[in-house]
Every structure is written in C-alpha cells, then in structure tokens.
Amino acid sequence: MPDLTVTTSIGLVAATAAGRRHADTLAAAWPHARLVEGDTVADALRSAWAGCDAVVAFLATGAVVRILAPLLGDKHSDPAVVVVDEAARHAVALLGGHAGGGNDLAEQVGALLDARPVITTATDAVGLPGLDTLGWPVQGAVAAVSRAILDGEPVQLIADADWPLPALPPNVQPPADTHGGADEDSAVGGYRLLVTDRVVPLDERTAVLRPPSLVAGVGASRGVPAEEVAELLHRVLAEAGLHPASLRCLASADVKADEAGIRSTADALGVPLVTWPATRLAAIDVPHPSEVVRAAVGTPSVAEAAALLGADGRAGDATLLVGKTATAMATVAVARHAPRGRLAVVGLGPGAPDLRTPRAVAELRRAAVVVGLDQYLDQVRDVFRPGTRVLSSGLGAEEARARAAVTEAAAGRAVALVGSGDAGVYAMASPALEYADERIDVVGVPGVTAALAAGALLGAPLGHDHAYVSLSDLHTPWEVIARRVTAAAEGDFVTVFYNPRSRARDWQLGKALGILAAHRSPDTPVGVVRNASRPGERVHLATVATLDPAVVDMYSVVVVGNSDTRLVAGRMVTPRGYRWRS
Numbered sequence: 001m002p003d004l005t006v007t008t009s010i011g012l013v014a015a016t017a018a019g020r021r022h023a024d025t026l027a028a029a030w031p032h033a034r035l036v037e038g039d040t041v042a043d044a045l046r047s048a049w050a051g052c053d054a055v056v057a058f059l060a061t062g063a064v065v066r067i068l069a070p071l072l073g074d075k076h077s078d079p080a081v082v083v084v085d086e087a088a089r090h091a092v093a094l095l096g097g098h099a100g101g102g103n104d105l106a107e108q109v110g111a112l113l114d115a116r117p118v119i120t121t122a123t124d125a126v127g128l129p130g131l132d133t134l135g136w137p138v139q140g141a142v143a144a145v146s147r148a149i150l151d152g153e154p155v156q157l158i159a160d161a162d163w164p165l166p167a168l169p170p171n172v173q174p175p176a177d178t179h180g181g182a183d184e185d186s187a188v189g190g191y192r193l194l195v196t197d198r199v200v201p202l203d204e205r206t207a208v209l210r211p212p213s214l215v216a217g218v219g220a221s222r223g224v225p226a227e228e229v230a231e232l233l234h235r236v237l238a239e240a241g242l243h244p245a246s247l248r249c250l251a252s253a254d255v256k257a258d259e260a261g262i263r264s265t266a267d268a269l270g271v272p273l274v275t276w277p278a279t280r281l282a283a284i285d286v287p288h289p290s291e292v293v294r295a296a297v298g299t300p301s302v303a304e305a306a307a308l309l310g311a312d313g314r315a316g317d318a319t320l321l322v323g324k325t326a327t328a329m330a331t332v333a334v335a336r337h338a339p340r341g342r343l344a345v346v347g348l349g350p351g352a353p354d355l356r357t358p359r360a361v362a363e364l365r366r367a368a369v370v371v372g373l374d375q376y377l378d379q380v381r382d383v384f385r386p387g388t389r390v391l392s393s394g395l396g397a398e399e400a401r402a403r404a405a406v407t408e409a410a411a412g413r414a415v416a417l418v419g420s421g422d423a424g425v426y427a428m429a430s431p432a433l434e435y436a437d438e439r440i441d442v443v444g445v446p447g448v449t450a451a452l453a454a455g456a457l458l459g460a461p462l463g464h465d466h467a468y469v470s471l472s473d474l475h476t477p478w479e480v481i482a483r484r485v486t487a488a489a490e491g492d493f494v495t496v497f498y499n500p501r502s503r504a505r506d507w508q509l510g511k512a513l514g515i516l517a518a519h520r521s522p523d524t525p526v527g528v529v530r531n532a533s534r535p536g537e538r539v540h541l542a543t544v545a546t547l548d549p550a551v552v553d554m555y556s557v558v559v560v561g562n563s564d565t566r567l568v569a570g571r572m573v574t575p576r577g578y579r580w581r582s
Contacts, residue, residue: 010105011036011048011055011079019058022088022113026056029112042067054080054096054105061092068095075099082106084115092118098132131193134166137210137245140194145207148191159195162412163211164342164441167368167388197246197336199238211339212248215318217307219252219293219331224261226268229330233265236332240322248337249274251306253281253297261330274311281305284315288324307335314438341409341440345429347422347447348376351534355448356380363445367416371405372428373397376420402431409440421449426470426498451496454529454557457539459571461527461559466494466574471501471508478508485512489519494565494574497558501549509549509558516560517544525572527559528552541567 010033012023020035027033036052038044041059045067048055057064061083072078072095080100083092091113093106103119110117121130131138131146148155148171155172172193194200194208202208216233237244250266250273252259257275266273278298286308289300299305303324308315314337322334344363349355364370364383374392384390391404405417405428419427429444436442455462467488473481488495495516501509516524522545530538530553540551544560552558565574 008032008053009034009051011052012058013041013044013048013055014058015041016058016086018086018088019084022058022084023056025112026109046071049079049081052079054082054101056082056084056105056109058084058086058088060085061094064094080105082109084109084113088113088115090118091115093120097121098130131207131209134209136212138207139210139245140202140207141204142207144204145191145193148205153191155191155193157193157195160197161195161211161213161339162341163195163339164409164412164414165195165368166366166414167385169387172387197242199241199243210243210245212246213336213339214242214246214321215248215251215307215310215335215337217251217303217305217324217333217335218256218262218265219302219306219324220256220259220262221329222259224259224329226261226264228327229261229265229332230268232325232327232330232332236322236325236334240334242321242334244269247271249311251276251309251311253278253299253302253306255297256302272311274306276306276309276313280309280313284308287320303331303333304335307333310335310337316438339412340438341412342414342443343405343409343432343436343440344414344416344443344445345423345432346416346418346445347424347427347449348380348418348420349448350421350450350453350532351379353379355453355533357445357447360445360447363416363443364418367414369405369408369413369415370418371401371408371415372418373401373420376418380418398428399431402428403435405432406435406440409436420447421451421453422447425449425451425468450498450532450557451559453532454496454527454559457529457532457537458527458541458559459568459573461494461525461561461565461572461574462496463574463576464494464562464564465491466496466562467491468496468498469512470498471512472499472505473508478511481508482511482515485515489516492519492562494562495560497560499554500556500558501552502554506549509552513544513547513549513560520544520560520563524563525561525565525567527572528556529559530556532557541570541572 010030012026012033012035014020014023023035027035036044036048038047045057049068049071064083075096076099078096080096080102081094082102082105083094091106091109093102096102098121106117131142152171156175157172192206195211197213247269249271252262252275254275254277256262263273281299281301284305286301286304288304294300304320308318308320310318317338318335320335324331324333346360346363348360361383364380365385369389371391374394377390377392393401405415409415417428417432423429469484471481524544526542526544526547528540528551561572561574565572
C-alpha cells in the first residue's frame with residue numbers, strides 16, 4: 001500500500017478549535033493534506049469526500065456515518081476515511097481499511113497525534129493477511145473466503161504455479177489429491193482460493209488471486225488508435241482464456257515508447273509500458289519473425305520478442321502463449337512468465353523494537369518462511385503471521401542459514417533472512433547473495449547499524465570520515481586485518497571495531513589499539529558501547545592509552561576517534577570542520 005500521506009490528496013475536516021489544531025498538525029507534516037471548509041461541517045465533509053483521495057475527520061463517528069452513508073459506492077473507489085476524536089485519543093479507520101489504505105492512514109495519524117489507531121478489519125485484528133492486501137487483484141467471493149479463513153474452516157489453495165505468497169494459516173492448504181493447477185472442478189462445495197491467470201468460473205465459495213504472470217507484447221503502426229490496441233488485446237486474452245488482471249505490463253520497442261495508442265492502453269489497464277532496444281528484441285528467438293518488420297524497426301519481431309523479454313529482460317522464464325495476432329495497425333502477442341521466489345534480506349536494527357524500521361516489519365509479515373539466528377528471531381517472533389515457518393540456528397551456522405534461505409526462495413517461496421543491524425554490514429546479505437541466482441527476486445531492507453546506535457549513545461563520534469573494521473579473524477587472516485587497521489590509522493579515520501573481542505579471541509583488540517596508538521595522541525577518546533538499545537546497555541568512555549580490553553566483548557562496539565575527536569560535556573565529538581566554527 002503506498003504512503004497516502006505523500007502520494008494522495010488528504011482532506012481534513014474539523015468542527016472545533018481543538019479539531020482544527022489537530023488538523024493543522026497533520027497539514028504541517030503532510031504536503032498533500034489541507035483543511036477543507038464549507039458553509040457547514042457536513043458540506044465540508046462532502047466536499048472532502050468528493051475531491052480528495054482520503055479524509056481525516058475530527059468529528060464524532062456517528063456524525064460522519066450519517067453524512068457519508070448516502071455517498072457510499074464501492075470500497076475500491078471510495079476514499080479512505082479516518083475519524084479522530086476531540087481529544088485526539090483515537091484514530092479510527094472507518095472506511096477503506098484495506099483497499100483505500102485507511103488502516104495505514106490511521107496508523108500514521110496516530111503516530112503524529114499520539115493517538116491510538118483503531119483497526120477493526122478482522123484479518124488485521126488476528127494477524128492474518130487480508131486477501132485484498134497482498135498487492136494482487138482479487139476477485140470472486142472475497143468476503144466469504146476471508147471469513148472461512150478466519151473461522152478456521154478448510155480452504156483449498158489451488159495455484160497454477162509456486163507463487164511467493166505470504167504465510168497462510170494451517171486451514172489453508174493445497175488439495176491432497178492434486179498436483180497444482182487452478183482446477184475449477186476440485187473442492188466442489190468447499191471454500192477455494194485460486195491463484196491463476198486463467199478465466200475460471202466463480203461461485204459463492206471461490207476467491208481468485210490474479211498473479212502478475214502475463215506480459216502482452218504490442219507492436220503498432222504510427223498513430224494507431226488506442227481503441228484498436230485495447231480491442232485487439234482484450235480479444236486475444238479472451239480467446240486464450242486469460243484474465244487481463246494478471247497483466248504485469250505491456251512491452252514494445254523503444255521506438256514505440258511515445259506511441260499514444262499503446263501508452264493510453266497501458267494507463268487504462270493500470271500497468272506500465274516497458275520498451276526495449278531493437279537490438280535486444282532481435283536477439284530473442286521467436287516463432288514468427290518478419291523481414292518486413294526488421295526493415296522498418298531493426299528487429300524481426302516486436303510483439304513476440306517484447307512479450308518474452310517482459311518487464312526485466314529475462315526471456316528464459318517465459319512461455320509464449322499467444323503468437324502475434326494483428327489488425328490493420330496493431331499487433332499483440334502474450335507470454336506467461338514463471339514466478340520467481342522472493343528473498344528479503346532484512347536488517348532488524350540494533351535490538352530495540354522502536355529502532356526497527358516499518359519496512360522490516362512489513363517484510364517479516366510478507367514472508368512465509370523466516371530464516372535467522374535464534375537470538376535475533378526471538379526479538380521479532382511477535383511480528384510473524386500465523387502459519388509462518390521459522391528456520392532458526394545458532395552461532396557459527398551463517399553459511400547454512402544463507403543456503404537455507406536461498407533454497408527456500410528458489411523453490412518459489414517468500415522468504416525473509418534476518419540479521420541484526422543492517423543485513424549488509426558484517427551480516428547475512430553477502431553470503432546469501434553469493435548463492436542467489438536469477439530464479440530469485442531479492443529485496444534489501446536496510447537497518448540501523450550497531451555503529452550508528454553506538455554513535456548516537458556516545459555523542460557524535462562519526463561526524464567525519466570513518467572506517468569499519470571487523471577484528472574477527474575467523475574468515476579474514478589477521479595480517480589482512482592489521483593492514484586495514486594501519487591504513488585507517490594512517491588516514492586518520494575514526495575507526496569502528498566490530499567483533500572486537502571474545503573468549504577465544506582476546507588479543508586482537510589490544511594489537512589493533514597499538515596500531516592506532518602509533519598514529520594517535522594517547523588522550524584520543526575511545527568509546528565502548530555494549531548491547532546498544534538492548535537490555536544491559538552500557539556506555540564506557542576511555543582513551544587510547546587507558547582503555548582496558550577486558551571491558552569489551554562480542555556484544556560491544558568500539559569507536560576510536562581521529563586526531564580531532566574530543567570530549568565535550570562527556571560526549572565524543574568529531575568536528576565536521578564547518579567554517580562558521582572558526
């Protein structure tokens with residue numbers, strides 16, 4: 001769901017001075033929010049409903065219900081509405097909780113006004129993914145199937161392919177007697193959740209998720225009418241039994257990027273238009289090449305080749321379902337692109353829940369499988385959705401965790417691989433991405449690093465150039481580490497030591513401090529932070545000459561200042577060098 005506060009217009013409606021003060025707070029924070037006024041509050045609310053994508057009303061819930069009830073249309077087109085009480089104690093997602101983004105808006109209103117978000121959609125209340133929140137079009141008996149999932153009734157999950165769905169509860173399972181495929185004859189009389197791009201019969205117990213599996217390649221003569229492109233595309237899809245809601249994009253040649261008829265068709269479908277150079281298209285093997293087309297645009301195929309290249313140029317995972325079909329001015333071909341697994345490499349931050357990013361939480365709730373170190377997983381188990389499969393292991397099993405995550409993703413699953421701090425800093429991103437191949441879509445989720453958390457507790461030690469060095473010689477020879485520490489010392493970098501000391505490695509920190517001491521004054525500040533943002537947090541200040549390595553362990557980060565770093569009111573400060581200071 002996009003952030004409504006930055007992507008859409010938000011109408012603010014208030015009846016009292018207190019309500020207007022709260023509205024001013026939102027308007028000051030959100031560039032697209034504005035106070036809507038009218039002859040009466042009811043007129044203002046109706047104007048906001050008609051002219052804005054979302055509404056925040058500082059009114060009684062009953063009044064909002066009475067005013068808006070005659071205006072209600074469809075949840076997919078009505079604005080989201082959040083109601084906030086006079087004292088700003090609660091932000092109630094009244095309308096458009098899922099489809100309109102009202103639940104997310106209530107959360108954001110609550111964060112700004114220190115109000116409690118009130119979310120009443122049933123799936124959110126019990127931590128299950130709503131069928132209309134998965135990012136794909138959903139059709140059919142959505143309410144009935146959602147209710148069956150909530151009530152624990154058996155729901156058959158029937159998919160054409162292994163799409164990376166989020167965790168679903170145990171009562172949602174593939175049928176025992178089939179081998180995949182959205183077979184409309186299976187599970188007669190029971191609840192079904194189909195995942196397919198095919199047109200299938202619907203009934204009062206069947207919901208259909210439309211995966212983004214189809215790409216329509218489009219070629220056209222200059223000036224082709226949009227109506228001709230759209231009519232041909234819909235006819236081709238219908239004759240092939242394919243549903244347009246599963247279109248991932250339209251694709252064509254670069255020379256057609258500004259073709260109004262093609263672009264307006266893509267806009268009407270709500271999908272992007274992706275174009276490719278003629279050289280890329282010409283390299284794709286197609287069943288119906290044309291020398292006439294080659295002479296005109298430099299490639300023997302536009303529609304078929306573009307359909308196979310798709311959105312990301314991976315023709316190897318595509319199957320041409322419909323060869324080129326032409327009218328007087330337009331040509332269309334359709335390819336199905338196989339699903340790829342999804343691997344989110346998630347940085348959890350230094351440990352405190354309020355330093356964990358919203359995106360990290362969203363990815364953990366998006367995953368069907370979560371892989372990580374046992375002590376890190378314990379920090380976030382309350383975030384997982386029911387049905388999430390958790391693969392935990394202990395210290396020293398980093399490579400096994402990376403391989404397990406990649407194996408799960410390569411099998412078509414939605415996987416989150418977690419690490420503390422930022423997953424790309426001395427953590428799991430590097431070993432995992434060494435194994436991940438083109439079968440997997442990778443999403444990186446940055447996190448607050450241990451160095452940043454330590455720096456914030458120490459003051460401002462990282463205010464100028466700084467270097468991170470891990471003192472663990474388990475994977476890097478000490479000679480290499482020493483050479484890097486020497487380079488940081490000679491370059492006068494603030495130096496941050498990760499993995500500084502353990503029971504089995506108790507001499508490296510002393511050696512590293514000795515290297516730095518050859519290039520630093522003995523009174524250069526040194527900060528040690530243990531368990532930054534976690535229980536047992538401790539901050540210790542010393543100097544290069546006085547630091548006792550015994551106060552340091554594997555839960556610590558050591559920050560050694562540069563030649564300009566000093567203590568100011570008990571805080572480490574490395575000057576940035578702004579001229580106004582002189």
